Amino acid sequence: MDGLKGKTSVYVLSDSVGETADLVARAAISQFESSDTTTIRVPYVDDKTIVDEVIEKVINANGLIVFTIVLPEIRHYLLDQCSQRDVPVYDVLSPLLHMLEEKIDAPPKNETGLLYTLDEDYFKKVEAIEFAVKYDDGRDPRGILRADVVLVGVSRTSKTPLSQYLAHKRLKVANVPLVPEVDPPEELYSIPPERVIGLKINPEKLNGVRVERLKALGLKEQANYATFERIEEELSYAQSIMNKIGCTVIDVSERAVEETANLIYQSVHKK
Template sequence: MTDMKKKCLKVYVISDSAGETGESVVRAAAAQFHPVQLEITRFPFVESKTAVDRVVQLAKDTDAVIAFTLVIPELKNYLLRRAYEYGMSCIDVLGPAVDMFEQRLDQESKHVPGIIHRLDEQYFKKIEAVEFAVKYDDCRDPKGILKADIVLVGVSRTSKTPLSMYLANKTFKVANVPLVPEISPPEELFMAKRHKIIGLKISSKKLNAIRKERLRSLGLGQDAAYAQVDRIERELVYAKELMERLGCIVIDVSDKAVEETASIIQEWHYRNH
């Protein structure tokens, strides 16, 4: 049986915009083939046949497959023709969805690159939410707790900051509060509405592994108290007791990806508003 861990798929994402959509779809599809390694290279703002030729030739030379989100028909058709001539694998990420909408709406697509990124109201909400998450990360200013749509609480390394940023990109204003036994939680935490507070818990075994890896990446010894089991257990007990006092929903993030946890939080938020 072939060792899947040794396989590496090169994917070139060609776009006449930033290429974020194409990359996201490719990563989502590749997740179904874990642990196959994925090497994605984005080629954004491709607007000419010359540029298409360069990428196709490079893909052929490096044995890469092509995924694209070109919405300009002339470029899209040219890419498909060139890929066919070379006998290369090439997938249109947006085409089937656009075709379906055209049929159902009886209306032709605008064929304008980058519409999704235009500076509309939603865009500014996202920017505002990201700035909010940065300002009130790690409880730098407790006043953010009362201004936030969502308040995340948990011990160190429970993905509070990544979750804050992910949710900010969904336009939620998120503040997060680290729970440390030696530091009293801010009084604002007890003033916030219960349904806005989300407790994040994690198994001691998982947290121990994460913290050891964190110390290793910083070039520090793994015998620091930060990663010791007894210290971790004490923090988790403290966090559990505080979350019970707050009466908040608690999510176990031990084996969850940030996206999965964020989905649960969003569902909870919408149910309670």
């Protein structure tokens, strides 16, 4: 297109937020060196008047249109007007919709914004993620009383990543580190033990994890944090607390975070 040889504008139209079409346009523009090309997003195009206004601007700017409009009436009108006025236009979705329609043998819904529907499930996930951040690492023991599940264990047993992973499964998770010098919060003993999951790990594995952590922080490997004597002390203390609570205990020594998270998720739902 001649317009892309110099300065031009790509008008991105959508009957939703327009993010998909905008990403496609930007991806294409990035392939042209020193191209002085801008994108102008026009979301929620659900009226022919808006289409007419945009086409006038495109003509004046010597630009082009990229769109993801699924409403048939608006889409057809836009294509018809662009054809009549010789405005370059690119339909992002229709070719793929037609291909899928043939393969699936069913018509598309032609509903706007389905990709970004903010339903109840979405808000539950956001709430769970915020909960996991707020009640991470024993910051506020009040979270223990509100949590769907509470993770307990010594440092470096993946409590935080597990909390976040489970949050994406809509579970509100609090986690509490078990340290010999600090008594665990009383709230741990006031909730049903089935809501608590203990995480244990073998000393050799924990030593390796902690040594790598110290290296990443630029500290000496010989620090007390990673010695077997300290590790054995912490693991013994943590086991005594878990026994006192009477909670389920999962060995994370040879398990990926995803595997452990699935075990916890199944355990919580089963009970």
